[in-house]
Amino acid sequence: MSVRRSPRTVEGLLPSPEPVRFVAEDGTAVEPPAGYAEPTGEHLMEAYRRMVLGRRFDRQATALTKQGRLAVYPSSRGQEACQIAGVLALREDDWLFPTYRDSVALVSRGLDPVEVLTLLRGGWHCGYDPAATRVAPQCTPLATQTIHAVGMADALRRKGEDGVVMAFIGDGGTSEGDFHEALNYAAVLRAPVVFLVQNNKYAISVPLAKQSAAPALAYKGIGYGIPSEQVDGNDLVAVLSVLDAAVAHARTGGGPFLVEAHTYRMDPHTNADDPTRYRESQEVEQWESADPLARLETYLRGRGLLGAEDVAAAHKAAEEYAARLRDAMNADPEADPFELFDHVFAEPTPQLNEQRALLASELTARED
Amino acid sequence: MSVRRSPRTVEGLLPSPEPVRFVAEDGTAVEPPAGYAEPTGEHLMEAYRRMVLGRRFDRQATALTKQGRLAVYPSSRGQEACQIAGVLALREDDWLFPTYRDSVALVSRGLDPVEVLTLLRGGWHCGYDPAATRVAPQCTPLATQTIHAVGMADALRRKGEDGVVMAFIGDGGTSEGDFHEALNYAAVLRAPVVFLVQNNKYAISVPLAKQSAAPALAYKGIGYGIPSEQVDGNDLVAVLSVLDAAVAHARTGGGPFLVEAHTYRMDPHTNADDPTRYRESQEVEQWESADPLARLETYLRGRGLLGAEDVAAAHKAAEEYAARLRDAMNADPEADPFELFDHVFAEPTPQLNEQRALLASELTARED
Amino acid sequence: MTATTPNASMSMAQALNAALRDALREDERVLVFGEDVGPLGGVFRVTDGLTKEFGEERCFDTPLAEAGIVGLAVGLAMGGFRPVIEMQFDAFAYPAFEQIASHVAKLRNRTRGRLSLPIVIRIPYAGGIGGVEHHCDSSEAYYAHTPGLKVVTPATADDAYWLLRDAIADPDPVIFMEPKRLYWSKEETSTADRRAAGFGRAAVRREGRDATLVAYGPSVPVALQAAEAAAQDGLSLEVVDLRTIVPFDDETVVASVRRTGRCVVIQEAQGFAGVGAEIAARVQERCFHSLAAPVLRVTGFDIPYPPPILEHSHLPDVDRVLDAVDRLQFDDEPDLLHLTREAS
Amino acid sequence: MTATTPNASMSMAQALNAALRDALREDERVLVFGEDVGPLGGVFRVTDGLTKEFGEERCFDTPLAEAGIVGLAVGLAMGGFRPVIEMQFDAFAYPAFEQIASHVAKLRNRTRGRLSLPIVIRIPYAGGIGGVEHHCDSSEAYYAHTPGLKVVTPATADDAYWLLRDAIADPDPVIFMEPKRLYWSKEETSTADRRAAGFGRAAVRREGRDATLVAYGPSVPVALQAAEAAAQDGLSLEVVDLRTIVPFDDETVVASVRRTGRCVVIQEAQGFAGVGAEIAARVQERCFHSLAAPVLRVTGFDIPYPPPILEHSHLPDVDRVLDAVDRLQFDDEPDLLHLTREAS
């Protein structure tokens, strides 16, 4: 990677003309561009298990919306290779800045799935501990998290840690001004941050063609002096290889890196969305054949790394995980109304104390 | 131009590797890149006269700050080639979206200099009629005007006019999110708009190196699918040639175009600034030798287009212009306090009428 | 959608849709754009069918950037168009705050009236629908505090239709705040004959003698329910629906409070420095000698909008309003108030 | 700059500079950044010399993007630092409004206190210095209305020093509003021994019996001048300087108004839905039975900030304050008020 990338020269900053690929849609190997190393078999097997689990989690979450146990769920289906490769490319002491779409990445990083779903079931805003997990709260205001990621990356550098920060963002999010500011700050500060654009072709109903006229979103990097790459986002092997290189680049003082992963949002934007209004089911069907999990499975089987018992074990683990999640989500989330006043400031203001007292009197009156 | 530019291909979108140049610093001709036409001698002579006038206006405005006749003035000295080429590339029915820095462009477009200076002398916010002059109010909130320019360009297209919009912006302004959004909207809407970045190397005290790590700001275009060019901003011939091509591109349905002009802010940010705190006087002296007016003069003399009498005539006209301006600015601007309530809405609200009455009573009381 | 039926039972979302449709039909300078307003018809379906009927040129999806949407509207309005734009949710208008505060609100004034900006910025706002964070902000005060913006918020479907028509016809920028939780409430609505009061006028939604409840947008139904409940206790409450926050209808509000002598202001937003503070301040300035008790405010708490499971604790409800009414000192011996009222 | 002299006559800008310097010295987690705060020392020289003393790592210029500055601060604060950032002028903080309202204000709450953001956002604000458009906005109400933000504004150099030190030490985000026109006013200031009241407490700047003037930031000197002028007319006015708008010191304000029975609130910002409205609303809620007259407000008009040549017509001045005091109904026959007072 370091060979191909000589920042501040034009060639060192442009992405490959075509998305990097290691595995074709049919699961057979193709020749990747020079400079990219294939992840180890062990690494790929771990990715496979997480893909199976992530997909199962995703299906379970969608099911929970139908049972009224989850208010809303933006599915990751089809994007598992991006999210899981993103997580696998990071060390435990690296940081991740995800969006609402990236629940699969979070559970793949080992976060408690109930804590992850706290936001979407309406129990609190962020259910997990960002400091302990080194995962920022899933971010809804689009692109805003990318600047936070730059700040965190700069914080790590200042503290002499060799940690790296990865920020996820969607294709739609790249249109926001904050993304521009984040890329520029990252480049000027030479912050150890990797931006992963999951280009899933839609921002709710708005297709990529209405979002950008760029040859590819990865071409945004050069305008900031950031080396960039584009990759087949449904080829786990490729995404992991490219992200490993990008993370190494950032970790070794090379500064930021921008990766665009071409993928597809298989499900509606959320369970509340009606995609028949804006896309053809044929389009979705076409992408079924590019499914990242099936592709990885075929590839690993082909390479003799994956056997039937591995597949069965992975699915069994996933089923158990899903069952535990279903049970855990059967209970209503607990909620203490007075907590509303607890975290506005470290110490409540006199005004908040008054308001807390007002609420207390209301609740007492209701009990009477 | 149209030959070099095939949008949506990478090569068609990248700028020339070096800034386009027609005239070297010593005033001799150099070979420009293929595809760029030299403006006519007539056009260049007109540019010369405007450069002389613009420079004289600029000097006069700076003098007026010293005499307390102008509250603040952000000088254009050193950037006249950019601003005047920008104006010359436009037709009368095209629109210009300038910043506070671009007063020379405005007077060069024929706007009344007193009206132009109304903002800076504190008489009102915008002193000229934007609708009549097709010049938007000089914009202070950085980069915000670039989106307005896109909207206006789209309006012209909708009305079936073949007008073009030119938006000026500084190097610092390119860091704002609004610039990103403007470029993207322009590209997606294929709006007939030309963005001219006057890269004068400073944003107040902040040098370019702290502003951007890009190989050149013109490399931002490709990330939006916008063809781009970089040009020596102190070479009037080159800037005019590039902008003529960019405007033609936009006018003939090619969509937006991004031009970065490399220039230098010779004066302090405004008269209130103290550049000794952040740059060496040597740096400024070096740029003296790149002066755009001297360069154009030498070049035109060398080509036998400009004679001593032309020079004298241009300077005489400029002196007369400056004298008239000085006289006009000697009078205090008129101000009617009740005008404060006149333009908040087309019809004042009841609340504004009450407040107007309050002011009236105060003014009457003061008279007593 | 029923834009063609002049008198019908409509939800507020349908009434807004009808207003957009009729405006697009009547004035070709009207353009509708924003995120997902095209084929999807908006996440609340307020723009449903408009792209189909009027084409992509008149109703279109923009790239995902709110400053871009507002800035584009500024340029188009300078160029003679009348943009009606949608911010998808309250908190997602914040990226456009500079464009709104520094340009939309100011351009007429900056140019001495030579340019005007007939732009309508539609913002679904406030809570009560179980939305997750950033989807339930009550942001009306930010705009109401910004000179040069008119701020409107309907509480009925009929008002939604007419206020939006008025807003689109207005020569100046209007921030059109749509209370999300009222999108689906149905009502007899006339799109042919104006029933609603004019732009800038409040409406007395219920007449009463003993105290005035001043409310707007999502709080109007709460006020009406409170008045209904109070009536059963023998208290006669008047309910004023502001309809437009800017301009403010002092006349209607002051006339009511001078008559009733008591006033409770209801606002869903966090209380501190909100629109309710302005109302309370104005009312006591103008009705001081008619007031038998302080003007009280019933508002949301000064906290970030709660997660769905807790929003009912935050939102001003009938009980909170009635508690405030109880504190309006109807009796010299407030402790006996309950007994007195129960006896009556 | 005189950070090393603990008791000295300092301008407010110098006092702020001293506070930054002392904070940078005492806590290595403190970082100062923004536009032109490095070698230039800020356009108002508040950061003068800091890069020289502490190096580019501690005090640095950022690229020109305000959402970027605030967002960077969020990330750095999450990573354990204590950013003190500058927005160059009031209106140039608007591009960061989403970062401020949706993140800075909310992160502690969103994460149940697991993350906190000890960020200070310094904003030179308000007018009176002949600045051109977009350089003179009074934007404090936008922040004061946003739950999760503390909002502070000093009126003296001594307060500037201590409030800024307190703000930097605070575990939560503080919007630190610096009244531009007071930057150059000099005062005896102590950077060693705290003289100023604590964070969250208002200060009675002048004691009085007849009415209370409540002011903050740029309006405090106006209030003091008005009190001085009124004293010559025999009226004794108390002046309360809020110092912190959020949290609000009800105790001090209410105690004063209950004693004087009359209150005028002074605020430079456009009046509608401003902080002054909140103060008026609170005061009448809590002092109703002590009030002999309505709480009056003296504010800027509801207009975009005027061009320099007209700003004096807009800004609340001593006369406008005294006119309001005159309307406080000191007499049953208000028309005779003048005669009465002149006789006394």
Ligand SMILES: Cc1ncc(C[n+]2csc(CCOP(=O)(O)OP(=O)(O)O)c2C)c(N)n1
């Ligand atoms: C600032 C902002 N504007 C609008 C929204 C509403 N919104 C939520 S998701 C979404 C589409 C995002 O598309 P993309 O970035 O491609 O991510 P994806 O959902 O496809 O993963 C929109 C418009 C938001 N969350 N934040």
Ligand SMILES: Cc1ncc(C[n+]2csc(CCOP(=O)(O)OP(=O)(O)O)c2C)c(N)n1
């Ligand atoms: C949004 C915004 N932030 C900050 C400022 C304050 N400011 C005025 S000019 C300037 C520097 C602009 O630099 P550049 O864009 O390079 O233009 P130049 O002044 O060099 O022409 C700054 C920071 C502003 N006007 N608007």
Ligand SMILES: [Mg+2]
């Ligand atoms: Mg997407």
Ligand SMILES: [Mg+2]
């Ligand atoms: Mg510059």
